[in-house]
Structures are given as C-alpha cells and as structure tokens.
Amino acid sequence: MIRPYVDQDFMSYLVFQKQAAGIGPVERYKNPASLRRAFARPGFLANEDILLMLGPGGEILGSITMRREYFLRRVVLSLLMVHWPADENSPGKLVEEGMRIAATRAMLVAHVNVSENEVKGIGLLERLGFGLARRYLELEMPPAALEIVSGQIPGEKHRCMRAGEEEKLARLQNAAFKDTWGYNANTAVDIKYSVETSGGPQNVVVIEENGDLVAYCWIMPGLEGEIAEPDAGRIYMIGVHPAQRGRGLGRYALMAGLRMLKAKDKVRAVLTVDSENRTALALYESLGFRVTAASLWYERTLKAT
Ligand SMILES: CC(C)(COP(=O)(O)OP(=O)(O)OC[C@H]1O[C@@H](n2cnc3c(N)ncnc32)[C@H](O)[C@@H]1OP(=O)(O)O)[C@@H](O)C(=O)NCCC(=O)NCCS
Numbered sequence: 161m162i163r164p165y166v167d168q169d170f171m172s173y174l175v176f177q178k179q180a181a182g183i184g185p186v187e188r189y190k191n192p193a194s195l196r197r198a199f200a201r202p203g204f205l206a207n208e209d210i211l212l213m214l215g216p217g218g219e220i221l222g223s224i225t226m227r228r229e230y231f232l233r234r235v236v237l238s239l240l241m242v243h244w245p246a247d248e249n250s251p252g253k254l255v256e257e258g259m260r261i262a263a264t265r266a267m268l269v270a271h272v273n274v275s276e277n278e279v280k281g282i283g284l285l286e287r288l289g290f291g292l293a294r295r296y297l298e299l300e301m302p303p304a305a306l307e308i309v310s311g312q313i314p315g316e317k318h319r320c321m322r323a324g325e326e327e328k329l330a331r332l333q334n335a336a337f338k339d340t341w342g343y344n345a346n347t348a349v350d351i352k353y354s355v356e357t358s359g360g361p362q363n364v365v366v367i368e369e370n371g372d373l374v375a376y377c378w379i380m381p382g383l384e385g386e387i388a389e390p391d392a393g394r395i396y397m398i399g400v401h402p403a404q405r406g407r408g409l410g411r412y413a414l415m416a417g418l419r420m421l422k423a424k425d426k427v428r429a430v431l432t433v434d435s436e437n438r439t440a441l442a443l444y445e446s447l448g449f450r451v452t453a454a455s456l457w458y459e460r461t462l463k464a465t
Pocket residue numbers: 336337340398399400401404405406407408409410411412432433434437438439440442443446
C-alpha cells in the first residue's frame with residue numbers, strides 16, 4: 161500500500177530513512193532535530209511531498225520524496241527502500257506514483273540523481289522511461305593541497321555575510337547561476353533557511369564592491385546530526401556576478417572559503433560540479449581538487465493531467 165506521510169509517522173520514518181538504501185545521494189537525518197529542520201524547508205510539506213510504501217504489518221518499506229521547484233517546474237525525486245532492490249516492482253511503483261502526483265501539481269519534468277555505479281537504480285530509471293540528462297562529478301581536495309592553498313590567500317578583500325543580507329545574496333546567486341542547468345531561482349526566504357541550516361552567515365564568504373555583493377563562497381563544515389564525514393568540509397556554492405568574471409574573484413573567494421574550512425579543523429574539502437561546467441572545473445583542478453566519483457541526473461517529462 162502507498163499513502164502520504166502523516167505526522168504520526170515521524171519516529172518510524174526517522175528510523176526507516178536511516179537504515180534504508182537509496183537511489184543516489186539521498187540526504188539522511190540522524191536525529192529528530194535534523195529531520196524537523198529538513199521538514200521546515202520553505203515550500204516543503206511533508207504530508208504532501210513524501211509518500212510511504214507500507215508492508216502488511218504497517219511497517220515502512222519504502223519512501224519517495226518529491227521536492228518541487230516552482231521556477232523550473234521540476235520535481236526532484238528521492239527514493240529509499242528498506243530492502244532495495246529485493247523487490248524490483250516496489251521502487252518502480254513509488255517512482256510512478258511520485259511522478260503522477262507531481263504532474264497534478266503543475267510540474268513538467270522529473271529529475272532523479274543516481275550514483276554512476278548503481279547499475280540497478282539506473283536500470284530501473286531506464287525501464288521507467290527516464291533519459292540521461294547530466295553527469296555530475298564529486299571532487300576532493302586532499303589534505304596536502306588544502307594545507308598549501310589555505311595559506312596562500314592574497315590580501316583581505318572579503319568578509320563574512322551578515323544577518324539581513326539574504327535578499328542581496330539571493331540576487332547575486334540568482335544572477336551567477338541564471339544559466340546553470342538545474343538551478344531553481346532562490347528567494348530571500350530560501351536563502352535565509354539555507355544559511356540558518358548550514359551554520360549561519362559566518363559560513364558565507366562575500367566580496368562587496370560599491371554596495372553590491374559581487375562574489376561569494378558558501379561552505380558547509382558539516383552539521384552535527386547529519387551523517388557526514390567529520391574531517392571533510394563542503395564547498396556548497398561559489399559564484400561571481402556575470403559582469404565581474406575573469407578578474408580573479410572566483411579564485412579568491414574559493415581560497416577564502418577553503419581557508420575557513422581549514423580553520424574549522426577540516427583536512428579535506430569536497431564539492432560537486434556539473435561535468436559540463438568547464439570554467440569551474442578548470443578553477444577547481446588548478447587548485448588541486450581531483451575527481452573521486454560521479455553521479456548521473458536522469459530526466460523524464462511528466463504527462464500533464
Ligand atoms: C566559476 C566562477 C565562480 C569563476 O569565477 P571568475 O571570477 O570568473 O574566475 P577567476 O577570474 O577567479 O578565474 C579562475 C579560474 O577559472 C577559470 N576560468 C575563468 N574564466 C574562464 C573562462 N572563460 N574559460 C575557461 N576557464 C575560465 C580559469 O582556470 C581561471 O584561472 P586562471 O585565470 O588562472 O586561468 C564563475 O564563472 C561563476 O560564477 N560561474 C557560475 C556559477 C558556477 O558555475 N559556480 C560553480 C558551481 S560548482
């Protein structure tokens with residue numbers, strides 16, 4: 161049986177999603193506080209955006225999360241199955257039900273991220289009519305490179321973001337990522353939520369010129385509660401306003417972000433980048449980042465209902 165998540169499922173869902181296997185890099189939440197934080201994402205409604213598949217005794221066997229992105233009119237589906245893929249039919253049913261519901265909510269396309277070596281997950285998506293849209297790379301900067309780069313930053317033209325600058329950062333981020341595949345424009349409310357849940361404005365390096373933010377690098381040192389490797393920190397976002405590119409601001413902001421990770425006792429830095437983003441890749445590789453893994457984004461057009 162498939163039904164929407166209800167509030168009473170909270171504790172059993174928490175236990176389930178910690179143990180289940182997923183297609184792709186699905187976010188997991190270790191404790192009630194971090195799951196509640198995830199449920200508080202602007203525009204997300206657990207009762208509408210999570211479907212559960214239950215076994216005969218009412219136990220949760222699988223779930224699908226539908227993250228709706230209104231500007232792109234896409235839904236990002238995340239699938240978890242407790243014994244996946246023991247029963248080949250169950251995951252397919254959940255994905256199809258997720259797509260059916262998303263289509264009734266004005267979404268036009270469904271996207272699923274799957275690790276490149278998850279052969280069964282990829283097979284399932286292809287059987288369901290999904291096609292390959294994009295390849296994303298996982299990059300890592302090893303300890304020796306982080307040690308060197310974090311000590312080399314030229315000058316001090318950056319500062320940390322301040323509370324109240326969410327609107328400014330939303331404007332900069334939306335301008336920087338306007339032409340980026342899969343980027344859904346953010347509102348100031350979205351930015352405020354992401355800043356608060358990633359450790360606060362002190363984790364965002366910004367460069368300001370003439371009263372405007374022109375470049376930024378947003379780090380995620382890893383939150384208590386989330387399942388993360390404790391010695392690794394993430395470069396979450398980096399962007400430069402299109403009118404200010406090619407002046408070294410991207411390199412500078414990234415180095416400042418890396419120094420901040422190092423100051424938080426991280427010995428490795430990780431990030432995710434679209435394999436087609438040649439500019440960003442050249443920057444990362446020039447500083448010592450190396451590819452460690454890849455994931456694929458699969459896409460299917462939704463049937464309007
Ligand atoms: C990636 C980005 C941050 C680079 O910012 P920037 O300020 O223009 O970059 P810099 O001037 O500091 O240049 C840094 C390096 O990027 C690469 N680069 C910059 N412009 C480039 C171009 N037009 N073509 C190829 N490589 C380029 C080069 O390796 C350059 O190093 P070099 O000057 O020593 O050759 C910027 O293009 C951007 O905001 N892109 C959109 C957002 C994005 O894709 N972010 C990364 C997501 S993972």
